[in-house]
Amino acid sequence: MSDTKTTQTQTAPRRGPGGPGRGPGAGMGAPVQKAQNFGPSAKRLLGMLRPDALSLIxxxxxxxxxVALNVVGPKLLGQATNVVVAGFISMQFKDVPAGVTKAQIIDQLQASGQGQVADMLRTVDFTPGAGIDFGRLGVIIGSVLAIYLISAVFMWLQGRILNIVVQRAMHRIRMMIEEKVHKLPLSYYDRMQRGELLSRVTNDVDNIGQTLQQSMSQVVISLLTVVGVLVMMFSISWVLAIIALVAIPITILVTVLVARRSQKLFIAQxxxxxxxxxxxxETYSGHAIVKVFGHQREVESGFRAENDAVYRASFGAQFVSGVIMPAMMFVGNLVYVAIAVVGGIRxxxxxxxxxxxQAFIQYSRQFTQPLSQLGSMANLLQSGVASAERVFELLDEPEExxxxxxxxxxPADASHLAFDDVAFQYLPDKPLISELSLxxxxxxxxxxxxxxxxxxxTLVNLIMRFYDVDSGRITLDGVDTRTMTRADxxxxxxxxxQDTWLFAGTIRENIAYGRPDATEDEIVDAATAAYVDRFVHALPDGYDTMLDDEATNLSVEERQLVTIARAFLADPRILILDEATSSVDTRTELLIQRAMSNLRxxxxxxxxxxxxxxxxxxxxxxxxxxxxxxxxxxxDELLAARGAYWRLYNAQFEAPVLDTGVEAVN
Incomplete structure (x- = not known):
């Protein structure tokens, strides 16, 4: 719609040939200038899961x-180690007389000056000469295996339910977007480039789903693991537990510092x-125009620049956020060394x-690992929330x-349309239509x-209520169209x-788009009236010929005829033809005009x-x-007046005169 686009050059990006957002030269969608804060955006994203709150519980x-079963495992394995150690130590005293107790052996070692050995043996529950208690050891190992198996089953069930919850949430988000795009005014699509909009409703939505799927389960498990492991560590030794706790503030500090930097980079990405x-x-849609005008190099140059921008933003975001995991592993290793040294001394x-x-060392690994995972998930969360912000911007756009x-x-047969002193403008400081009556x-x-x-x-846009008038009114049989529903x-x-639009489907389905309940005879009659029938029979599958979303297996002229047949079948009371015959040849145009006279x-x-x-x-x-x-x-009346129409009419039939500086001679 050339008039609309011309009036909006101050607010909307320029668009190339082929309709809004298509063809070379289309303006680029502007990057997000100011994103929402991470906290509010993440909270709003989690709010999307509220309908499945019970499942989340x-x-x-x-x-x-x-997690509870998992954290009990190292404690039981520690007991198994104690059984083995006790059995090994007991074999060292197999030659002592029968009836000698552990306490007596420790007293003898203390008396002989081996106090340090005596102190170590006080923590070992052994019976001199008894050896390893394989029965008890087997019970412990069997219990550990059972616990880990049950834990895995619960983990699997948790993952399955969470997957259902996330997919339901993504279904709701997609439905919200679908409803939103039908409520947005045409002005939004005029200023928003199609590729940018598609990126938000596809790439960003998919990224949100992946973020929720990968992070939610891990966050829950990691937090529960940290709490459970802390309880077990304090039950073993509060001194070693304090050492392990040093990792928490360091982890938080590193994560916050990195997250602040990576959030901006993910938004840019x-x-x-x-x-x-x-x-x-736009380049794919207008590739023929690009080649015709020899703009391959310019397009390739623009693509390289924008591809480099994605590379730099993505590399920077991943690199900065990727610092978290190595940093957490380094902190974990320091804690591991400290626990090993202090534990050995004790x-x-x-x-x-x-x-x-031994159990505590395992717990220290279990403790630092979820902290590292929480830190490493910062990049995933930042990326997902950045995508959520872009989707929320779409959902928050003002509606019609x-x-x-x-x-x-x-009345159903109403068709008397009138403009009464109508005024309209796209831009506040640039009136377009004023005092128009017809x-x-x-x-x-x-x-x-x-x-x-x-x-x-613009006049047609006002009739269809793609835009509403600023003042005055448009009436249908005396009724202000603003008091009617848009659907009615x-x-x-x-x-x-002028720009044909056909969807992926059969020719029959495209013709019946406005009346899905039309009979086969009605479809064929409409096709015949629009001269579609004359070429359909030359196609291999006739009316069942499948079209892709660009309808490349039909010529431009044939595509236009199908859209005209669609209008015939809809049988409207008001008919709008915007350069409808511009893509057909002169002979076909004459035939269509004859058919149009009947339709009118x-x-x-x-x-x-x-x-x-x-x-x-x-x-x-x-x-x-x-x-x-x-x-x-x-x-004839306008030609006789020799005014604006006369000038337009003559301009179309005058031969062009080159401005050579020489006056033309009649």
């Missing part, structure tokens, strides 16, 4: 059971990804058993003004002509645009035309300049 409970997607989409002092130190509820009742009677054909930017397509108004209107009976038709030869039989021709109707009347 089960997830937490099963995670808690799994997804914004740059949207820009790159827009470039790819074993030698008889303050703790070997098995307890709501329809009247209930909408005004209008009346289109049922069965009449109103042609709208004028130079580019005169407001012709548009259901009465058929529209054929008892219907109000608006025809936007640049080829003035196609509107000679219009009942009323409106000549627009700068949003005003400067002339109106029939074709």
């Amino acid at each position: 089960f997830v937490v409970l099963m995670g808690a059971v799994s 997804w914004a740059a990804t949207g820009v790159l997607n827009a470039r790819v989409e 074993i030698a002092s008889g303050l703790i058993s070997v098995g307890d130190v 003004t709501p329809d009247a509820d209930p909408g005004a009742a209008v 009346s289109a009677s049922p069965g009449s054909t109103v042609a709208i002509v004028g130079p580019t930017g005169a407001g012709k397509t 108004l548009r259901a009465r209107t058929g529209m054929v645009l 009976v008892d219907r109000t038709s608006f025809v936007i035309a640049h080829r003035l030869s196609t509107i000679r039989d219009a009942d009323l021709i409106l000549v627009m300049e700068d949003g005003h109707i400067v002339e109106q009347g029939a074709h």
Whole structure:
């Protein structure tokens, strides 16, 4: 819609040929200038899970059971170690007389000056000469295996339920987006590039789903593991537990410092990804134009620049956030060394058993590992929240003004359309249409002509309520269209645009798009009236021929005929033709115009035309300049007036004269 685009150059990116957001030269979607804070965005994202709160409670409970069983394992393995150590030590005293007790042996060692050995043996529960108690050892190992098996089952159930919860949340988000895009005004699509919008509803939504799927379970398990391990560590030795706790403030400090830096980089990454997607989409859609005008190098240069921007942002985000994991591992290793040294000293002092130190070392690993995982998930969370912010920006966009509820009742055959002192502007400081009044009677054909930017397509946008008038009113049989629902108004209107739009499906389905319940005979009649039937039979599958989303297996002319057949079948009371025959040859145009004359009976038709030869039989021709109707009347009447229409008409049939500096000679 060239007029609309011309009036919006101050706010909307320029678009190339082929319709909004298509073709080379389309403007790039602007990166996010200021993102929401991480906290509010993350909280809002988690709010999307509220409908499945009960399932999430089960997830937490099963995670808690799994973690509780998991953290008991090292304690039991420590007991197994103590059984082995006790058996090994008892064999060292197999030659002592029967009846000698552990206490007596320790007293003898103390008396002989081996006090340190005596202190170590005080923590070992052994019976001199008894050897390893394999029965008890087997019970302990069997218990550990059973505990780990049950823990794995609970972990699996937790993961399965969480997956269901996340997929339901993503389904809701996609449904919210689907509902939102139908409520957004046309002005949003005029300023938002298609590739950028697609990036938000595909890439960003997928990234949110992956973030929730990968991080939620890990966060829950990691936090529960930290709590459970802390309890077990304090139950073994509060001194060693204090040493392990040193890792927490260091972990928090490193994570916060890195997260602040990586959040900005992840925002830049997804914004740059949207820009790159827009470039790819427009270049693919307009690849023929790119080649015709020899812009391959410019397109490749632009792609390289935007691809490099994605690379730099992605590399920076991943590199900075990737620092967390090595840092956490380094902190964990320091804690491990400290626990090993202090634990060894306490074993030698008889303050703790070997098995307890072994269990504590395992707990220290279990303690630092979830902290490291929490830190390493910072990059995933930052990326997911950055994507969520972009999706929330879409969901928070202002919607169209709501329809009247209930909408005004209008007769089914209403087709008298009138403009009453209408004014409209896209930009506050640039009026486009002012004091426009006209009346289109049922069965009449109103042609709208004028130079580019005169407001012709804007007039159609106002009829369809893609935009609402700023003042005045548009009436249908005397009823203000703003009091009708948009669905009711548009259901009465058929529209054929210069830019054809066909979806992936059969030719039959594309024709029946406006009336899915149409019979086969009605579809064929509409196709015949629009001269689609004449070429359909030459296709291998006839009306069942499958079209892709670009309908590349039909010519431009054939695609336009299918859209005209779709309008025939819809049987509208108001018909709008925006350069509808511009893509067909002269012979086909004449045939279609004959069919259109039948379709216009008892219907109000608006025809936007640049080829003035196609509107000679219009009942009323409106000549627009700068949003005003400067002339109106029939074709012969306007030519006789020798005004604006006469100048436009003659300009189309005059031979071009080159400005060579030499006056033309008649």
